[in-house]
Amino acid sequence: MVIKDIIDILEGEVICEGNLDTEIKTACGSDMMSDVLAFVKDQSVLLTGLVNPQVVRTAEMMDMACIVFVRGKQPDQSIIDLAKSRDITLIKTRYRMFTACGLLYSKGLSGGCE
Amino acid sequence: MSAIHLRYEVPGDDFTRAGEASGAVKKRLKALGYNSDAIRRVAIAMYEAEINMVIHADGGYCDVDIYPDRVEVLLADKGPGIPDVEKAMQAGFSTAPDNVRNLGFGAGMGLPNIKKYTDEMRIETEIGVGTNLYLTVKVNS
Numbered sequence: 001m002v003i004k005d006i007i008d009i010l011e012g013e014v015i016c017e018g019n020l021d022t023e024i025k026t027a028c029g030s031d032m033m034s035d036v037l038a039f040v041k042d043q044s045v046l047l048t049g050l051v052n053p054q055v056v057r058t059a060e061m062m063d064m065a066c067i068v069f070v071r072g073k074q075p076d077q078s079i080i081d082l083a084k085s086r087d088i089t090l091i092k093t094r095y096r097m098f099t100a101c102g103l104l105y106s107k108g109l110s111g112g113c114e
Numbered sequence: 115m116s117a118i119h120l121r122y123e124v125p126g127d128d129f130t131r132a133g134e135a136s137g138a139v140k141k142r143l144k145a146l147g148y149n150s151d152a153i154r155r156v157a158i159a160m161y162e163a164e165i166n167m168v169i170h171a172d173g174g175y176c177d178v179d180i181y182p183d184r185v186e187v188l189l190a191d192k193g194p195g196i197p198d199v200e201k202a203m204q205a206g207f208s209t210a211p212d213n214v215r216n217l218g219f220g221a222g223m224g225l226p227n228i229k230k231y232t233d234e235m236r237i238e239t240e241i242g243v244g245t246n247l248y249l250t251v252k253v254n255s
Binding site: 031032033034035037038040048050052053054055057058060061062063078086 | 129130132133136137140150154155157158161162165217218219220221223224226227230231
């Protein structure tokens with residue numbers, strides 16, 4: 001799966017475009033950044049309902065290539081600028097967290113922490 | 115090879131900037147060609163510590179020494195100090211205010227995460243004076 005597939009599956013809208021052909025192996029869904037930081041396992045997508053710059057920083061530390069904001073949440077310009085400078089793709093989807101994670105999981109994306 | 119020494123100020127009044135030092139160190143280590151697992155461990159440990167400094171101590175500074183076989187980081191603040199280090203090390207124990215939880219932190223995972231990702235971790239703390247956190251990550255372990 002690549003980032004383009006995630007956009008299709010989640011009927012997402014690209015807010016900040018990095019390399020959309022980046023391969024995605026695993027994902028992580030959380031609003032608690034410390035939990036995201038607790039499990040290092042080459043996760044490449046972060047799904048979250050949290051909208052602040054620390055979401056981008058967390059993704060940066062974890063080498064994640066893509067952040068999906070659920071429930072149609074729109075990050076502000078400072079978040080978009082930060083993501084742009086880190087080459088991280090930002091997507092928003094109208095789906096809620098559970099559904100967004102479920103859709104990706106059902107298409108073969110795993111959590112990678114089992 | 116002698117150590118590369120870097121110093122960063124961590125501003126205490128701006129939560130949105132927490133992580134700038136960690137990001138800069140990550141970039142530098144990458145440019146120096148260190149392996150990605152070690153870089154990530156340094157970045158995450160430092161990032162959690164930076165967040166702690168902003169939440170609890172009104173900022174401080176980081177000293178980073180990069181050696182061929184290890185990275186050493188000192189995070190120093192003039193905050194209130196940690197009354198019970200053993201308790202602070204417990205996963206889930208937190209004294210962070212609610213507004214920090216709304217930002218995705220304050221789950222009591224900071225220090226446990228730091229310990230998990232570093233090879234050595236030492237805390238020097240004094241009530242009313244401040245805290246020094248020493249971290250070492252071995253690069254080729």
